[in-house]
Amino acid sequence: MTRGSHPGHYAEPVTAELPELPDLRALDGVLFDLDGVLTPTADVHMHAWQSMFTELFSSWGIEPPYTEDDYFRYLDGKQRYDGVASLLRSRDVEVPWGDPSDPITADTVCGIGNRKNEVFARVLRTDGIAPYPGSLALIEQLHAAGTPIGVVSSSKNAEEVLTIAGIRDFFPVVVDGVVSAREGLRSKPAPDMFAAGARMLGVDPARSAAVEDAHSGVASAAAAGFGLVVGVDRGAGAQALLDLGATLVVDDLSAFVTR
Template sequence: MPDLSTYDAVLFDLDGVLTPTAEVHMHAWQAMFQELFEQWDISPAYTERDYFDYLDGKKRYDGVASLLRSRDVEVPWGDPSDPPTEDTVCGIGNRKNAVFERVLRDEGIAPYPGSLDLLDKLAAANTPVAVVSSSKNALEVLASAGIQDRFGLVMDGVIAERDNLASKPAPDVFVEAARMLGVDPGRSAAVEDALSGVASAAAGGFELVIGVDRGVGAHVLADAGAHLVVDDLAELVPAVGTGVRFDASAATEGEEPA
């Protein structure tokens, strides 16, 4: 396992990497789209695979448009201020977000223990860390998890929309986050659990792209550009301080992902 403290910085996705909010997002999307598909008589029916293929890691409205397009359904884009009752891309996205916010408010969230341990180790090594999330709820999630003050930078969906940055899998958000943090992607590491996020970091030229397999599949993440795949960030904790560097070129030449 590589020593992440040997990299100039480590940029983390949030949902599914640092906190289990991906599960909340997944359930909120499923509940909303199942009801919508039934109302509009859309087929095939929504499945869990749709979340990974069209929604996971993308900005909210881009995800809505992508999934509807997969069913040959086009609706007006609308405006982010559209109410959840509006049948526009933005309205549908806001409909899902209302469910997510209610669950987060009522139940709260806690970081993955392994992720928290890794953050502790990197903080002790004075390694810069940042969050790169497509979610507009990132700051609220980080605050609910009690880890907001650990990051020198949070690149979220609000900043991406403000600055017209393309959604993952485009490299824009990762590259811009590295620039804002003052580090070179070619000497930094990125950690992602979504196919679109792994592809984004890989396209951004990060020296090490780590995939966290929360259900997508290790080989699928590797095919998307991950140099190394782990089941949990706890696997990376013992390596901090060892000085071990990961040979990404060997992984791309056909080695099995861990």
């Protein structure tokens, strides 16, 4: 295994099976996706999307039916309305975009997205959420070392999720769906959100790491020029993450925790 000209840059992709992984504390900074990386909220999102689209496709007579693969291909990591439009487009269905204030009964991209978010919010507030133990151990270690860390999430629920999970105070910078809408940042896989996160954190992407579990998120971080793009395989597929620009892939962030 050979290293490039700066910490964390590897000439070839590596996986968790290799004994040596980079020390993330040595980098300028680390930016984390939220859902599926820090917290298992991706499972809640998957359930909410599946429930909503299964009912919608059935009532509209849309074929083929919604599958789990649709989540990873069209929804995972994207801003909510972009994901709705992308999935409907895959079925040759076009509806008006509408407005974020649309009620959940509106047959618009925004109305459909709001319908899903109502399911998500209800489950989150009823059941709560806790960070993955390995992720918590890593952010605690980075925080103790003084390594700048932040969150880059397409979700407009990121602040609430971080607060409920008890980890909001670790992150001085959170670039989420609310910030993205306010600043006019394009959704992942465009580089905008990760580039903005690095800028707000005051770090050089080329000497920093981005941690993602989604196809669109890995592509976004790679396009933003991060020297180390860590893929976390929670179901998106290790090879797919590598193909989209991940430098390496692990099953859990505990792999980076030194003891």
